[in-house]
Amino acid sequence: MNLYPNLSQFSSKEFALNEDPVAAQIEFRRVTKMYGPIAAVKDVSLTVRQGEFVTILGPSGSGKTTALMLLAGFAAPSSGDILISGRSVAAVPSYRRDQGIVFQSYALFPHLTVRRNLEFPLEMRGMRAADRVKRVDQMLERVHLAEFGDRMPAQLSGGQQQRVALARALIADPPILLLDEPLGALDRNLREQMQGEIKRLHREFGKTTICVTHDQEEALTLSDRIVVMRAGQIEQTDTPEALYDRPVTRFVANFLGEANILEVHDFQIETGAAQPSGTVAMVRPERVCIAGSGAPKRADAEQRQSVTGKVEDMIYAGPLRRYQVRVGGSMLIVREHVASGRQTFKAGEEVCLDWLRSDVRFVER
Numbered sequence: 570m571n572l573y574p575n576l577s578q579f580s581s582k583e584f585a586l587n588e589d590p591v592a593a594q595i596e597f598r599r600v601t602k603m604y605g606p607i608a609a610v611k612d613v614s615l616t617v618r619q620g621e622f623v624t625i626l627g628p629s630g631s632g633k634t635t636a637l638m639l640l641a642g643f644a645a646p647s648s649g650d651i652l653i654s655g656r657s658v659a660a661v662p663s664y665r666r667d668q669g670i671v672f673q674s675y676a677l678f679p680h681l682t683v684r685r686n687l688e689f690p691l692e693m694r695g696m697r698a699a700d701r702v703k704r705v706d707q708m709l710e711r712v713h714l715a716e717f718g719d720r721m722p723a724q725l726s727g728g729q730q731q732r733v734a735l736a737r738a739l740i741a742d743p744p745i746l747l748l749d750e751p752l753g754a755l756d757r758n759l760r761e762q763m764q765g766e767i768k769r770l771h772r773e774f775g776k777t778t779i780c781v782t783h784d785q786e787e788a789l790t791l792s793d794r795i796v797v798m799r800a801g802q803i804e805q806t807d808t809p810e811a812l813y814d815r816p817v818t819r820f821v822a823n824f825l826g827e828a829n830i831l832e833v834h835d836f837q838i839e840t841g842a843a844q845p846s847g848t849v850a851m852v853r854p855e856r857v858c859i860a861g862s863g864a865p866k867r868a869d870a871e872q873r874q875s876v877t878g879k880v881e882d883m884i885y886a887g888p889l890r891r892y893q894v895r896v897g898g899s900m901l902i903v904r905e906h907v908a909s910g911r912q913t914f915k916a917g918e919e920v921c922l923d924w925l926r927s928d929v930r931f932v933e934r
């Protein structure tokens with residue numbers, strides 16, 4: 570069985586990297602993976618569209634890597650099925666699944682030059698030496714490493730090594746790209762730079778991509794959609810905007826940024842809609858405004874809820890001020906952009922907090 574008919578022609582053709590990329594749809598159907606009594610992945614159903622960039626986001630141990638390993642064929646589901654382009658891959662060994670994979674640790678061959686690292690997947694596919702050289706040259710250009718082909722991995726920076734790993738995953742033009750914590754080993758600035766690089770490569774190559782990370786910022790930046798996992802199960806799947814703005818559960822609300830949970834015993838919560846049972850009210854810190862206790866009412870005051878509290882702490886976070894304000898028995902967080910003319914409040918000051926009633930969300934406990 571050949572899962573990718575387009576790819577079989579591919580090896581005999583000229584390797585034009587700007588050819589229409591082949592992408593594949595991926596489907597998890599009620600997939601469970603047991604390790605002894607532990608369900609590392611539990612009843613996961615998910616469809617990733619052709620060319621889509623989906624990130625699996627969750628804390629350590631939530632089953633992200635296991636989900637990726639099942640797709641890559643390094644582990645088999647205990648129940649359920651995985652389909653690629655509509656066909657079950659249960660009987661397809663990992664080396665026949667034609668997926669480019671990048672791990673956090675790069676996994677470059679340390680004793681081979683960059684060029685030889687990139688040639689390896691092509692050699693495995695039986696490509697002629699002259700074609701390989703041509704293709705490697707093209708790929709080195711594409712990832713801006715043209716001058717580095719003859720270096721050993723140890724002679725490259727972390728970011729450069731990761732670019733080689735990405736290039737190696739892409740070079741045989743697989744329909745699927747899998748990334749497991751690809752930027753986890755890089756420091757913050759480099760991570761941001763590489764996020765841009767991964768986005769660019771996704772735009773240019775159009776591969777169906779599944780990326781695994783525990784870093785919410787990375788997930789928000791890179792993804793068409795994010796799958797939030799918790800204890801082996803999918804908690805919510807949505808676009809970054811929807812996930813941040815309309816989290817379904819308290820776990821999702823807290824995992825993607827900070828959330829103020831409004832406790833009913835502190836004050837009556839005013840909202841337009843009735844609160845569904847089993848939920849708590851939540852408002853994001855940047856939706857809360859802070860003002861001096863004697864400040865005049867806002868123009869849209871009747872659409873807002875306002876409460877009084879006392880500042881417990883204020884920290885500068887670059888362009889933001891982050892306040893902790895005690896309101897009744899709760900501590901509310903306020904994030905405010907630093908702007909000229911804005912008053913700064915110190916610990917101990919009485920303040921007034923307010924937010925639009927329409928900015929309140931109900932999340933499951």
Ligand code: ADP
Pocket residue numbers: 604607608609627628629630631632633634635636
């Ligand atoms: P994540 O990538 O989200 O950190 P993993 O998928 O690695 O999580 O692990 C999910 C759960 O499955 C954890 O409890 C982990 O200990 C367990 N697990 C993963 N792989 C194995 C294995 N090969 N044998 C036994 N338990 C495993």
Ligand code: MG
Pocket residue numbers: 633634635
């Ligand atoms: Mg992992």
